[in-house]
Amino acid sequence: MIVRNTADVPIATVPHSPGLRGKELVSPADEMGYTAYEIVLIQDQIDYDLEGRSSNHMYYCISGRGRCSVENGEEFEVTPDLFMAFSSVVKCKITVTSEDDMRLYCLYCQDDDPSSDRVVVRSLSEIIGTDRDVDFGSGHSRRFLLRDDNFPITVTNTSIMTRAGTERGVPMWYKHHKEAAYYIRGIGKYAWEEGKEEAEFHAGGTAFLMNENDPHYAMPVEESFTICAFFPALVGNEKHVFSGGYSVYGAPQ
Incomplete structure (x- = not known):
């Protein structure tokens, strides 16, 4: 078990998106299969570029509001508890529209299908x-x-x-x-x-x-x-248990 408090982590450049700075909460050295950062986007900067370079890139909006524009012309509002996932070839921009800064939890993981244009946007509701x-x-x-x-x-x-x-x-x-x-x-x-x-x-x-x-x-x-x-990713019906660590990962779809 590794425990990290955001307050104790220094702010640094996010390697996958050089225009972003944040706190690295899951590092490559942890060997978790992904890396994760908390970043804060300030209201008075017009656009932030979001990209993963060779990685899938994902964003969970914790607080704040904004607008996301994808290169293919798609646009959508970013609100608290909205989740966005993009494959490595997808680039987008985000603009903070609320008076408060936007707090995002960002994840990056290997893209096994880098030629695929994949976008998933889902709200908690x-x-x-x-x-x-x-x-x-x-x-x-x-x-x-x-x-x-x-x-x-x-x-x-x-x-x-x-x-x-x-x-x-x-x-x-x-x-x-x-x-x-x-x-x-x-x-x-x-x-x-x-x-x-x-x-x-x-x-x-x-x-x-x-x-x-x-x-x-x-x-x-x-x-x-x-x-x-x-x-790896969950199939969907796994639950938290101690009796054998139930998981159906690897089962036929």
């Missing part, structure tokens, strides 16, 4: 109540990307609710996937190595990297929300 909204008993895993979307990772908005018993910990484990959970709302703590290790999370931004497929427990003090990324 579109996911809720569908088969991509998986109730695991103590919260919901809302899945923006699955294997069928032809990206190598899955990105979710996952809620963890407080209810009787959660003070003892909500068990979580994807045995066959590496997972990074970036907490954007709520407070609480994680425990792993059978409770021998603990760390707090807070809404300012705390990243937990299960780089060794670590079984872990979430102990929320209040309802909490995290952006999770899994490598």
Whole structure:
């Protein structure tokens, strides 16, 4: 388990998009199958170029509002809890239109089909109540990307609710996937190595990297929300369990 707090990470240039600067929360050295940054786009700069160079590039809007223009002429509004995924050949620009700065969680991963023009744009409201909204008993895993979307990772908005018993910990484990959970709302703590290790999370931004497929427990003090990324991508019906680390990755489609 690797724990990183946004406040402790220096701001640096994002290698995939030289015009962006942010805080590296998942690095290539972590060997997670993807890298991730938190970046802040300020309101008074007109356009920001978004590109992945040779990588797929993805963006989750945590706060702020703006407009995204894709090279093919497509345009759409960027609002909180909107997720955007682009293959490496797709370039776009984003303009902040709100009075507040825009806070984005950005992910980059290998593009296995670099000639393919792939764009996925989904809001959280579109996911809720569908088969991509998986109730695991103590919260919901809302899945923006699955294997069928032809990206190598899955990105979710996952809620963890407080209810009787959660003070003892909500068990979580994807045995066959590496997972990074970036907490954007709520407070609480994680425990792993059978409770021998603990760390707090807070809404300012705390990243937990299960780089060794670590079984872990979430102990929320209040309802909490995290952006999770899994490598390889989920099929769609996986749930958090400790009994064998259930995953159907690799099963026929």
